[in-house]
Amino acid sequence: MEKQLPMVRSVKACVTGALLVALPFLFLMLPGQRILGPLPALYASLMILYLLPAALCLVTTVCGLASALAGLAAAMACMAFLTGPQGLMLSALYLVPVFAAFLIVMRFEVPFWKSLLTVIVAHAAALTAVFLLAQSMAGGDLYTSAGNAVASFLESWDMGDLMLYQLYSMGLIDLKSDLAGGALMQVAGGFRLSAAARADMLLSVRSLITAMMRGMAPHLIVSQSITGGTACLLLSLRFGFLAEEKRAFLRNDAPDEETEGEKKRPVNFNDLGMPPFHQWHIPRGMGWQVGVALIAGYLLRTSDTPALETAGVLLYGAASAIFTIQGLAVVNFVQKKRGSKRFWRVLIPLLLSGTAIPMIAGLFDQINNFRGLRKPPEPKEDFLE
Secondary structure (H helix, E strand, O other): OOOOOOOOOOHHHHHHHHHHHHHHHHHHOOHHHHHHOOHHHHHHHHHHHHOHHHHHHHHHHHOOHHHHHHHHHHHHHHHHHHHOHHHHHHHHHHHHHHHHHHHHHHHOOOOHHHHHHHHHHHHHHHHHHHHHHHHHHOOOOHHHHHHHHHHHHHHHOOOHHHHHHHHHHOOOOOOOHHHHOOOEEEEOOEEEEOHHHHHHHHHHHHHHHHHHHHHHHHHHHHHHHHHHHHHHHHHHHHHHHHHHHHHHHHHOOOOOOOEEOOEEOOOOOOOOOOOOHHHOOOOHHHHHHHHHHHHHHHHHOOOOOHHHHHHHHHHHHHHHHHHHHHHHHHHHHHHHHOOOOHHHHHHHHHHHOOOOHHHHHHHHHHHHOOOOOOOOOOOOOOOOO
16 A cells, blocks of 8 residues: 555645645634634535545545545544534545545555446445434434524524525515515615515525425435546546656656556556546446436426435436536547647536536437447348358
């Protein structure tokens, strides 16, 4: 493990990586951030959910294990400071298994596709455990508790009335027609909502958050597991390879004889046999299965039966995430073909990942074989010949 995942790649890289991961969490712990109420805790939670697992894996391969451990410690300290032991427990329950799965596959040099499946399963198991624990902490009704928490925050926040009125103006929450005319009341220094209008809007907020959580939680578990697990391995292996390649060049090392395609592997780094991202694709037979799951999930999401609705959300979330990853590979393929610089090959897919464009591109590539990666089926011989 010392050769593959050393504690310190270099002092400069280790310090830089630790600061990049830890500084956002240390900033949220500054006393001045407390005036925003629970918002720093929300920002920290979102960073831990969406960014930190991939960041920990990335700095491990590029900077060393010490950088990742320092960033992990900063995140845990931030959650303990902002949310107390409950937030710390939920964060650790998510991060530790995912990071441990990554270290295991790297330590034992598990082949790439098995490693990817292992990290995705670790993500799914950890998120499921977090959901079940949060459900238990909320007394068995997490969705309603989340709606009540958001409504309570808006009710006590100084800018809560403004936020409620903005949500009403955008059509996200409702207000009874007989209250709409006198909703805003002029006071010294500005406007505020009438008590009746505020109460009605808060009731609508509770319903909105409860309904959103009911649909988002299952989708989040499957989609974040697939996309988050893929990001962990893809970014860490790719940038770890580039970092070691640069170090080998600066040391003037002789190139390794082992090659894969046109890529020479640097000494002291094993990318687990990961294929170039622009060549990632779903095999033909599996592609039809994922497509059927996507259609079935889309149709079942609107079912009146809770079990069928949940199954639809899970199917759609998993299938859309898989096609999204293939679509991002298509984007990378087009960029490489056009000779785009590495900076744009990283930035543009990241910007597109939050839209439906990659999923559409993945579907198009699966149907039309845009990149020509899937060989056409061989014609069957005529048994009469």
